[in-house]
Amino acid sequence: MSSTKPIHSRLQDIFTAMPGYDPHAVSVEQAQDIIGQFIQPLHITEQLPLRQSLGRVLAEDIVSAMNVPAHDNSAMDGFAFRGDDLPAIQDKQLRIVGTALAGRAYPGQTARDECIRITTGAVMPADCDTVIPQELVVASSDTHITIPAGKLRAGDNRRLTGEDLAAGKTVIRKGKILQPADLGLLASLGIAEASVQRRLRVAFFSTGDELRSLGEPLDEGCVYDSNRYTLYGMLTRLGCEAIDMGVVKDNPDALEAALCQACENADAIITSGGVSVGAADYTKEIMSKLGQVAFWSVAMRPGRPLAFGQIASNNKSAFLFGLPGNPVAVMVSFYFFARKALYQLMGAEAPSLPLIPATTVETIRKRPGRTEFQRGILTNTDNGELRVSVTGSQGSGILRSMSEANCIIVLRHDQNTVLSGEKVQVLLFDGLL
Template sequence: MTTLASVVSCLSDYDPNALPVAQAQAIMRDFVQPVSGVARVPVRSALDRVLAEDVLSSIDVPSHDNSAMDGFAFASAELASAAGEVSLRVIGTAYAGVAFDGAPTAGEAVRVMTGAVMPAGCDTVIPQEFTQGDANTVRFARDAVRAGDNRRLRGEDLARGSAALSAGRTLRPADIGLLASLGIAEVSVRRKLRVAFFSTGDELRSIGEPLDAGCVYDSNRYTLHAMLSRLGVELLDMGVVRDDPAALETAFRTAAENADAIITSGGVSVGEADFTKQMMAKLGDVTFWKIAMRPGRPMAFGRITSDGPNSQGAFLFGLPGNPVAVMVTFYHFVRGALLRMMGATDAGAPLVPAVSATPIRKRPGRTEYQRAIAALNDRGQLEVRLTGQQGSGVLRSMSEANCFVVLAHEQGHVNAGDTVQVLLFDGLV
């Protein structure tokens, strides 16, 4: 079994007290592995599931050459023999699902509807709106169409035996439609990932409990529940675990015996009660990082095991306690690792350029994720401005934002008007 030590031993400049974001992401990618287990599910139940094997097309799509437009089908040789205008006799009509029984000869055309099988001998369609004539004749300008226009070829979308969808793909609505177009009723998908999560801290209270002096409501568990729900995993909400060694050990062992991954919030920062760190170290192969990023510097990562009869071990993601730091570390570390465990090959949301509406202070040597709002300005440019206070406890700033401004490790201050890289929440959150 691969150990964290063996993974980080390949890194000559590894420093757990000043770990660059890219290096932390690479370590996670190399350490976690996809879960085993495959299920056959109906296509209607396959949305957001990860394909376990390639799907091959058993048919040509489309199954025949067909018309892409309502219009008139004819042989392109008519264009070569015409002068300024083409005039053809209409000998019948082809409908979608009802082929024309016959073949036009020289000087003839067939009226066709969108999706209709191309009549024998025809290779071109002139759209109806470019024509004149009556029920028996169609006329159009010779230069209104070129040979082969508006014809969809047999197998143009998919040829019989070709890969329609590849293993590792997370199925989206268009994929469900594609599977249905091939007549496929069931697909093989990876089993759902099981994720346990809990918050740590004596000061935390769940919704519905009285809020004593010095206590706060636990928002992290609800945020994690929402973020994980978007990934379609099976959830095990273990509530709030107090800063007590016995309670923490029970929680970690239970999680390791019932889940593939464990996510905790709190208990990994310098100065916090160290029971959580002690228990992580006792039960697993865990490393503690200070990542060169803002927000979200402290983090724990590794594998937790238990001596219970059902324990296979679970990958551990120990996140900071501040609400925004939880979200930032989840989206930039945990989400990608979980997708890999699910067997997904998703590349993640891309960075897009935008113009900064205001200056942004930034010191080199760490990656920063600033909460912001991106919108088109009056010049049609994507412009971005920060939501205001960027403290890691200001959860409202995440609620107001629609993107992160991603400031790279070596990047310095940003001036108003400079181009910055933006990660849009659409497609991510």
């Protein structure tokens, strides 16, 4: 996973080429750019049976070794005949000389003014290039049919050899996350196994003396840890192997031990909490001791305290995302920073996060100099206009707002207060959460 070039040198090259770089206050765009340049895909593959490959990242191009379909065949139940027998002016009668069924081809030849009864998928008889559907036949008997003038063109209702897949053609490129249709496509080529990337291993834990796991008594001043459950859900949705390391106390020795253990067992690490300026927040200090920190503060709301880098322990390395402790900030920073990076690490084509325009129904206050992510509710009016409103209080600790919302309103770095009736960009949760 590691490059032959030292971590520090690789990061320094990125920083040098980035005007105005300040690790204490990078913009959202700078942070995304640094992560995108620094992450290097894993190349650890495994061979899996086709059904077990669903949702996995394809590790090599799939090249078709055969034509699909292997022969010209009929797209309809009907009658196959020569295209030059099509009548131009008046209806024409053809004589039925045989039958072609799917899986049982007609072995003979066809002459002028002759046709073959044919079913969908049956191999086209020799000399035939056109099929008339049963329902378009003007008249029929056991021995003859009458075809109408001007209803068909030569070649209609015929599937060509290799029309779906041509021999020698790349049909699925590596990096694609295999979907149900892809499994069917591979099966149509007779492929029973696929080479896929090994499932990405991501260790995660929360930090804080005030956190309690579910089932533990809740002492005064303590809260139940919700971040590990949202992180588990988001990592599972990405197809990662999620390694839950529980809650780590605000103790530098305990944090260092947890990071080393995670580094030695995972490809990436996600922590929540411990990256702010509090006296008991040690993550940045330990990250710098074990590796290299690229940044630790992003000009955004929520989620300003956000660290990214790479650490090493016992000759193993892992990328590290130090997320904030507030629940909403964890989810926002995961989706706008960690998500794409993890796809990149697993060698996958990251599904885009499409932003769509919507009209605000209220004034949204904002000051320039940071990107803001507000939870919103998007509705579609009777005339098809998309309108969005905020969910209420936008505090980064109000997880309920993420549950109630169906989108995130993205307010750009240099954007000012948005007035009611103005356009904003929103990211839909549908298919994401």
